[in-house]
Amino acid sequence: MLQKPVYMDNHATTRVDPRVVEAMLPFFTETYGNAGSISHCFGWEAQDAVDAARTSIAGAIGATAKEIVFTSGATESNNLALRGLADRPRRGKHLVTVCTEHKAILDPAKRLARRGFEVTYLHVAPQTAANAGVIDLQELADSLRPDTLLVSVMLANNEIGVLQPLAEIGALCRSHGVLLHTDATQAVGKIPVDAAALQVDLMSFSAHKMYGPKGVGALYVRRGSPRVRLEPLQDGGGQEGGRRSGTLNTPGIVGFAKALELCREEGADEQRRLQTMRDRLATALSDQIPNVCVNGPPLASPELRLAGNLSCCFENVDGEALMMSMRNLAVSSGSACTSTNPEPSHVLRALGLSDEQTRASLRFGLGRFNTEEEVDFAIETVKDAVTRLRAMGGVDG
Numbered sequence: 001m002l003q004k005p006v007y008m009d010n011h012a013t014t015r016v017d018p019r020v021v022e023a024m025l026p027f028f029t030e031t032y033g034n035a036g037s038i039s040h041c042f043g044w045e046a047q048d049a050v051d052a053a054r055t056s057i058a059g060a061i062g063a064t065a066k067e068i069v070f071t072s073g074a075t076e077s078n079n080l081a082l083r084g085l086a087d088r089p090r091r092g093k094h095l096v097t098v099c100t101e102h103k104a105i106l107d108p109a110k111r112l113a114r115r116g117f118e119v120t121y122l123h124v125a126p127q128t129a130a131n132a133g134v135i136d137l138q139e140l141a142d143s144l145r146p147d148t149l150l151v152s153v154m155l156a157n158n159e160i161g162v163l164q165p166l167a168e169i170g171a172l173c174r175s176h177g178v179l180l181h182t183d184a185t186q187a188v189g190k191i192p193v194d195a196a197a198l199q200v201d202l203m204s205f206s207a208h209k210m211y212g213p214k215g216v217g218a219l220y221v222r223r224g225s226p227r228v229r230l231e232p233l234q235d236g237g238g239q240e241g242g243r244r245s246g247t248l249n250t251p252g253i254v255g256f257a258k259a260l261e262l263c264r265e266e267g268a269d270e271q272r273r274l275q276t277m278r279d280r281l282a283t284a285l286s287d288q289i290p291n292v293c294v295n296g297p298p299l300a301s302p303e304l305r306l307a308g309n310l311s312c313c314f315e316n317v318d319g320e321a322l323m324m325s326m327r328n329l330a331v332s333s334g335s336a337c338t339s340t341n342p343e344p345s346h347v348l349r350a351l352g353l354s355d356e357q358t359r360a361s362l363r364f365g366l367g368r369f370n371t372e373e374e375v376d377f378a379i380e381t382v383k384d385a386v387t388r389l390r391a392m393g394g395v396d397g
């Protein structure tokens with residue numbers, strides 16, 4: 001029996017898996033000590049749980065426990081990476097990033113620009129290209145300067161699901177001696193991510209995108225040489241090696257580790273299931289509704305795109321009006337994280353879409369709890385709503 005409303009906005013956030021909730025529960029009511037309390041067993045037990053979670057999360061991303069700094073989410077991790085690095089007296093004041101990054105990178109970069117940093121924004125291939133949304137490695141190589149402090153390139157995009165060639169970017173940055181940060185928030189838990197193999201120095205990710213709790217994330221900070229030194233954003237009890245003061249969110253951290261463990265167990269099978277459902281949704285929408293196009297790289301190029309992501313443009317329809325007319329289907333127009341911002345999506349604009357096409361676009365994010373029946377419901381709902389809105393606007397089809 002189909003339960004309404006149907007949730008298809010899994011890039012914005014995900015439902016916490018009941019197995020994650022179960023793992024977290026004892027840490028609210030029984031093992032509730034402060035992991036920083038070193039003088040009694042309540043604290044030791046919490047510390048043991050945090051240590052186990054840290055080791056598990058590190059292992060899942062090709063890191064060691066000491067390379068994980070727990071934060072409140074990827075926004076904080078991104079800020080800590082960019083601002084924490086910039087606040088250290090270093091050799092350069094030049095940053096390189098991409099025009100399609102999340103606001104949690106673009107806004108800290110803007111803040112640094114106001115402080116005298118120079119920021120280079122890399123372009124991405126246009127919608128007409130077979131690798132729409134991907135950066136040009138030559139443009140990246142050309143942008144590097146002796147005073148480049150950091151390159152920050154996201155692994156998977158939250159709107160169009162495009163995957164950047166991070167291993168190549170890592171190799172390029174390493175060969176130029178430039179530090180590399182990646183916002184891997186939409187990638188970790190979905191595709192295999194190995195920080196060491198990718199040669200990244202800093203990497204952000206977040207529990208609530210992988211069926212874990214909100215309000216907990218991590219920043220991977222590579223150890224070894226050359227040392228990546230960060231200035232903390234906040235001072236206090238000196239937790240996380242002084243890089244992130246504040247009492248650790250023990251239940252959240254335990255849930256984070258459990259969530260990532262479950263994603264790894266489900267692995268490629270779950271991604272295949274999502275891709276099959278996503279492709280069926282895309283095919284039905286394009287076949288049954290006139291003038292629909294897919295935004296971002298081709299769905300037939302899985303190496304360039306997240307399996308559960310679909311961004312579509314419904315020509316001559318206002319995406320906002322479309323969403324509002326589908327009360328029983330939760331999708332997103334543009335990035336949900338910035339949905340208070342009425343500006344057309346900067347990601348779709350970067351692909352060369354017009355303001356009208358950008359406004360006519362919807363993002364579907366399929367996830368673990370979506371079913372085939374829900375996909376059928378989404379197809380019918382979108383078809384009805386687009387037809388109705390186009391008829392109201394005097395547009396055929």
Ligand SMILES: Cc1ncc(COP(=O)(O)O)c(C=O)c1O
Nearest residue numbers: 073074075102104158185206337
């Ligand atoms: C790519 C990307 N980076 C950062 C964030 C912010 O993450 P958080 O909500 O954990 O702060 C998001 C959230 O949508 C995201 O998609």
